[in-house]
Amino acid sequence: MTATTPAPLDATAAPRAVIADDERLMREQLRARLAEVWPELQIVAEAKNGLEAVDLVQQHRPDLVFLDIRMPGLTGVDAARQIAQLDIGDDEHLPEIVFITAYDEYAVQAFEQGVADYVLKPAERERLQLTVARIRARLARRGTPEADAQPPVQQLLHALSARLNPNATPRYLEWIQATVGQSIQMIPVAEVLFFISDEKYTRVQTPTVEALIRKPIKELVDELDPAVFWQIHRSTLVNVKAIAGISRDFRGRQIVAIKGHGEKLEVSRSYTHLFKGM
Template identity: 75%
Template sequence: MNTPTPIRAVLADDERLMREQLRSRLTEVWPELEIVAEAKNGLEAVELTREHKPDLVFLDIRMPGLTGVDAARQIAQLPEDDDWLVPEIVFITAYDQYAVEAFEQGVADYVLKPAERDRLQLTVARIKKRLAQREGKEVVETSSAPLQQLLHKLSAQVNGAGAKPAYLQWIQATVGQAIQMIPVEDVLFFISDEKYTRVQTAKIEALIRKPIKELVDELDPQLFWQIHRSTLVNARAIDGITRDFRGRQLVGVKGLTEKLEVSRSYTHLFKGM
């Protein structure tokens, strides 16, 4: 007797706690589901889908860099083969405005944050039915025009004119042996070395594993200025600009004696100062 092939899924959410909560709820309502990978942003979601070829992808709608909707559009265009079809998409959102009629028509599905057991059970039932139809070679609109139309509509809502980008609001960092949630607005600066990024506030110094090149895309550029390839500073925390004996610009930070070096590529930020 052949053992049924497990359904495989990828989870994508830029908040680790949200991914863990969704994984826990899915374990309760769909214990046989195999979660093969987790993504922290839309770009990772596309690459992990390309790599693992899952049956199902859960996508947070608002993620920095590449939104879940734009990630879904790229995923829907991945090449299919005899053993793999474009996966079913379930959007995760904290905004009920994105729960449009097309979801209810079965083109895709959605789960509101935080994922509640009863609503997730309904989603699981729908997805199981659609996957069973695919297995039976019935015609399903997974990569058809209705899905593309839905994604186009959602993309216009998420990325539309006047829409405020979804920048990071919290930093989850290690402080000693503890994990702490730090409001982004409290961070004075970020400095990276080869392995960690230091997160400095007026009261604490913490560490994260996210490199500066990722933070640049995830933080509001009006609030955080990159002044060096390894340094981002909170513009509101800048106390002044000085020069050392070698002529290098140094940024003073309010409340701290430490000075941050400005590399030549970023000296234009402080012209006239």
């Protein structure tokens, strides 16, 4: 599939969506129902699996994506995790996620928080109208202070992944093999204060050591315990135990101070809710 350069986003344009489901009839049925309840919505592409969905989202930069929660190869949850890490602009340009599922029990807790929404198979008009109303409201709030209170998709996806695979015991990284100067060292993950990525490397910071690894943040997110390491920016993960406090700079951005370290870490808009009330 050939990648194309997406056009700049236009806030006044009709909303755009990608549909991903391995069942052609379900894609057609959802498209028809959406035409009834949200006629101005443009379906810009359809995917037969999760990998195609990720590629199409990167190409088209839609406002929302409908993902079948159970697809072969790459599930809707896995696809959503990759989409949440795509480098397609500011956080507020990442698409809203709507899961397509035949299993209501997978969704209720996370979806009722308003992080994402869901459509039950087969898509019924009344339930889809509710989904559309919620999605339209969230799209309208983008870039406003109200949007800051929305929990990040990553925490929802960890919870959904666990529910989809109840017998799988999560195995998180315990050691990081990193370059320190001219040598390779094994660094206990528990000692890491934060990870910060640039284009080529990820910096691993402990109280005494600064090291480099080639693993990007989008991979570390899936390999580290989400209860211990919070993603506060597309390029930053911080150890919750290392947070000394939160402040705001002159531009109103939240800044995380690290215990025993002079580094100040910026919190991007999508993650400001983590420190609500702190």
